[in-house]
Amino acid sequence: MTWLKLVEGYMPMQMITELAVCILFFSICNYLLKKAGIGVPKFWAGILVWCFVNLFYLKYRIYPPIPFSVRAIYGTVSACGIFMWVSGSQEEWLEFKRPIINVLDGNNFFTKSIRTVLLLLLPIGLGAFAYNSLLPSFEEPIELRTVHPAPPATTKVHGKTYVLQTAQQPYRIDTDGKYDPAYSNAHIVDQSMGRLMKDVNSAEDNPWDPNAKGYIKHVREGGEIFFQNCHFCHGDNLNGRGLWAFAFNPIPANFTDAGTIAQLQETFVFWRVAKGGIGLPGEGFPWASVMPPWEQHLTVDEIWKVIMFEYWHTGYYPRTWD
Amino acid sequence: MNKMQPTNTEYLGTTRELMNRQQLTHQRRPGMTASLLAVGVLLVGLGVSSPALAQEAEGFVTGTLPAPAPAEQVEAGKRVYFTKCVWCHGVNGSGDGPGADRLWPRPRNFNAGTFKIRHTASGELPLIDVDLLQTVTHGLPGSAMPSWEGILNEQQRKDVLAFVTTELVQDRSWQDEEFEELHILELEKLSGAAVPPSAESIKRGSELVVENKCIECHGLEGRGDGNAFNLKDDWGFSIQPADWHKCWNFRGSRQDAYNVKNIFRTFSTGINGTPMPSFADNTSIEDRWHIANYVQSLCERDKDVDIAGGQVTDEIAAELLAAKPRGIDPLTDKPKVNFVIPSKFAEGELPKDEHDPRWYDERWEKEGRRIVAIGGQITHKPRNFVNRIDDIWVQSMYNETHVTMMFRWDDRTKSIQEDEVDWDPYEVNLADYGIVEQEPGGSQFDDDTTHPDSIAAKQTSYQVFNDGLAFQMPIKFQELPAPRKPRYFWGDEGFPVDIAKWTADGNLMAYEGTGWDQDLEDRDDFTEQLTLDKAEWKDGRWTVIISRPLKADYEADTYIELGKYIPINFFVWDGHNGDVGRKMGVSAFYYLVLEPPIPSEAKWYAGLAAVGLVIVEGWILTRRSNRRKEQGAS
Known part of the structure; x- marks a missing residue:
């Protein structure tokens, strides 16, 4: 994204403003869609917002890149926020988990096939992830130095x-x-x-x-x-x-x-x-x-x-x- | 102004004369210059001109001269200029500020109105709010001119241009309707119908650069190694042809290094004040796109494609097309640097030359050769303010007993020391022998670039020393108290380093270094164990392959182990730049890592994790169906 630059010194303000504008935009879209009778289920809306913030915005928009460990913290915090949002009341919570329960139950052909695919893909994915993380990888070692050490007398x-x-x-x-x-x-x-x-x-x-x-x-x-x-x-x-x-x-x-x-x-x-x-x-x-x-x-x-x-x-x- | 004026202003007569002069610049070829000049003078003298000369070159339209900038804007720009620009460009804009003499390329002298990167025809003034604004916004990579975006806002950038173009450009004027015309390359419109990059286009481009004699200056493989060391700009300062393999250093790359449009523009308009002409009059637009596609395809990519001295076949063209551009770091506008240099295991004999297929096999696809950024050595005297080598490419492999490293770097000149020198190769304090650093600005011969003591003359008359390359690794790094390392500059007291130094006269020597000002210690026993597998300069590039044993003498040598981060840094000398001793290029600390083979446990653990998840899934499903049954029962 070269057309919209983060300005040195103003970056935190820019980030917060941009994220706020995006969330506002999502809310308006959500509201309009609901009015039009094609509202997005909370389950999908939550996943969408989480993915947007963590997999897109923090990963690609911010430069120099944020280390994975910091993004993991943001990811956890934003997941907690989204859980609070979807579990505001009993009905909302039920609505949120309905898609998950449906797939687990596998009542009809559609949810049944999703369940089968997930049952197969999840272990394969986890195995591949485990294999990859066990491969020797050589990142630059992190060494922390003191930038302004104590001066002599x-x-x-x-x-x-x-x-x-x-x-x-x-x-x-x-x-x-x-x-x-x-x-x-x-x-x-x-x-x-x-x-x-x-x-x-x-x-x-x-x-x-x-x-x-x-x-x-x-x-x-x-x-x-x-x-x-x-x-x-x-x-x-x-x-x-x-x-x-x-x-x-x-x-x-x-x-x-x-x-x-x-x-x-x-x-x-x-x-x-x-x-x-x-x-x-x-x-x-x-x-x-x-x-x-x-x-x-x-x-x-x-x-x-x-x-x-x-x-x-x-x-x-x-x-x-x- | 009594500064030296560039020759082109002397010609300024009528527009038609200007066109004639451009025509001369376009067609300047060795051996033909004199006769063409004679014809040109004759034409001008008789007032005769061929109608073809006045015609618009293909792809250009006639533009209008801009209105003068308002006085308040010029005044606002003056404030910007004297805060930010004056330090290099000087009080009078003559490119002679305090910083100038230690810079190469030198800061622009604005007085003559000669600007390099333009959309306007060769010899013409640039478009202020397009060309000059882009230069100030994006900077001129490969020179000290930074990008001012984010530092000055757009209005301030425009203000300073108003000041520069009104007050500091003195020999020409954008308001001079009698002598000035603007013929503008319609780049946006032409890009809409650009010839897309294809193997055919790249191949055709490779033929056209030969037909148009681009290779005379830029070299057979485009590394700028043609008649590289003798070129001068209009003011007599040393200048070098662009290295097509480093598109991020193109002055006109506009922070968009791999964009073919920039190459098309420079090729169409030429670079004023330099020997680079415009090719607009003698190449069709289609041919210009072919050339731009070819030049762009040479810029370094994930794969190092051998272009066989510019003899591009269909296969080579297809390979060039398929290779992916390097990631450019937006902070530096140069390829991203990774400080870990992986060494991969090789079965049997280690590769002895750069054509060995094992340098290119699929293991290198994910993380290929590493770029090592090089800066001038500016810590201790004599400092090197001009480093003509700004990166080297490193790749490494190892087997049970040895490790090999292949270094490849672009150097326009092959330099081998011919004169005897007074010092021994292990000596480092060469000030006594007259090796000194460039004096700071304000040279008294700045006005006279032909004076032998002027900086312009010095830039092209260095004593030639050997090109060279060295790398250092700590001795007994296993015992270093982390994160302590030996100093990057040949070690320090108590923390010695093991230095392998190659020089272009064919020597490969092992030394022990104990400090930046301590003479190196010869290590004959280890020199014998180092092997120089290859050292070849070809078409503007050195390829040097050095191998050494993994384990030699533990007490006195780096004892290389699998999977350990071994600090390593690199030094490089360009003999034609007068580099010798401490006058050199240096890198930061990198880490050499011999990648161990994949452990067999990896597969077991992965299988275990998958099976574990299957069990968990089964448990969840059983629990859920039990619950449903309960719900159904109640």
Whole structure:
């Protein structure tokens, strides 16, 4: 389904809305059919809704695919919901189980033949299923890694020791050169759709303005470093979808996701950037990450600037102690 | 603007002259260029033209030039441009932003109004709200240009195009009624009457690509290995012919890789600014569909069909037609990756070449050869920002004593090192020998692409090293405390790896790796046990088959066991790209698994389950009929 895209960040809302619209549609159809005197028996309606949600919607509509174990949970929950619906009153429950009883009894030729077919097919199906599940299958083993491990108290970069609790971003300064997080936070991109700069004609908002100085000028310098070094993996929109993002595993961090830099302190990011994948503690799987230890490629100033660019471009503030 | 201008703008005279120039581009053939140019100049000079030249090519209609974009829209687009685009395309839209020098293909220089993917005739401006909008929406796969759908809404995408086409395209204008015309390919209408893919059409297409000399650049099997390393675009930057086997990398694939329409369009309109001409004037619409069907059929599928150097017979055409497209991952717009590489049991001798039928038997139908995605090595210096090999295909088999792996990957150039080098093969720190990474943007010779120190000149004048391939597996992986692995990059301290490295000069060596900056350790005893069964470069593709014993020396080697997940990762070098040492392509961790035979219990348990269900059924039915009897009695 390429014509209707799930939009990043809005996916849960989209899913719930779509499912609600579908259920509403089913209800209306059901009502209209009933009015027309060709109502669908509850037995079949329940099976239809369950199949639609679990075998079609959750399986094919959602991407990346939901693991089978999670779909099994949804399947159970939705089956419970449908049972509650069909067993609202004694008559409804009897109506629901009538087709099953009819087949079990096999009173006429039609139900008798269905019963015979089912009696034969069910054991064969179960046998085939058992055989298939006993075949050796080799899925990729699941290994859980900690994405944001606990940081150390200090980190030593280019011969200088930084205390993560007290170190400060040296370029978060206003036009007078004073440290001013409130000023810089006021000039990040507009967080609304598309994350665009606030005013392209203002030297305080546009990093490319020839008169840009202080914070916004350093944002541009950080951006230049980002687009010479980082975008190959973290992507042109900082969403972790660069050219080579999917050749690597773990995949690169998505900075536009509220769960990455928006949740972290700037000094934590500084430690992660400077030390890279190889500097992760064991629970972060340092052996698998291709994230470079940037101290091998960039100066301390360049690292601070590129971090500031990441916050500017995504429109997030770093977390602070207060 | 004092940037270099592409040559085509110099010709811009009357429309008729433009058509003449297109005609020249269409028919450009080696050896004929000079004489045709002379005739063209003569025609233009005398003001003479043949009426045929001004005629509409088959399948095109004359379009109208668009109205200028409103100033507010241009202003809104400027805001988008300076937030998102300027970083690669540059302040003046000259394709020289900070990111440009480390990108290949380079970001587009908008100034000349030369755009690659269009519905308009060769040399003409593109349709802004169709061609350019599709480019921004779907991105240009195979380059760094991403899809902006879902990031910018449609209005924002249109706004930024208004800014680019009004302010940054400087040498031409969509409002220039004197010099500009639009002849638009009626793709939708023509697709309605498309020649459906069939064995005959595919076979006819394979003949037409020879007649139309497509193979001169694209190679006999279409892997882009013709005169591959010497082509340049209008600005003098290195450019390579498309590899037809990777349709997901076609710039014009529009996130719909296997769609034959995209190929038909590119073939009909050509790619402006590159040596790819339009074939609209000298091929009929029917022939264009045949070619598109053939090219599309070559894109990698579930089965690796041998097309015998482009000599497509009826049988080959039928096989191409029957093979199913690979699943494309919508997150990457590339084939889906599976990190498990299955190795299947082979009776007797292991296969020694790629024609062995056991590589193609029915066991591979469900899950065939695996694609291993390759990225540039960008962790440690010297980094490789341009990896010209972006995937390798791996297949494996084993018998009682040995395991073999067949690697096949597309490489447009066969590279064998000719000059002596100063370092030994086991050395890895080559910075001392002058192997450095590409400097970041802002090269002072960006304006002059003919200067020997310019990036354009450097792109085509690398010292040629050996093509190569290596894979690493942990030594004693059985003893690794899960999930610990040796580092992906040649292991690390305390966690050594076993590296097998093949180079195109015919060497296959075993090394022990203990870290990314530690020289490899030669392992002569194990080198003797590795076998290079095949290493052949043919029509733009390497086939390398390497086999090794399952169990060699446990203390110093990977000891391969059935059914175990053995971490493995791959490294690949393209010698013509200047790849050597750490400048290479790398993969993530994959797992090699030797699939054990089906256990005999499987059948027993399945039978047991079925019998069990029969008993349960009997019980339910008896109970039900008893109940009915009771009901009947009462």
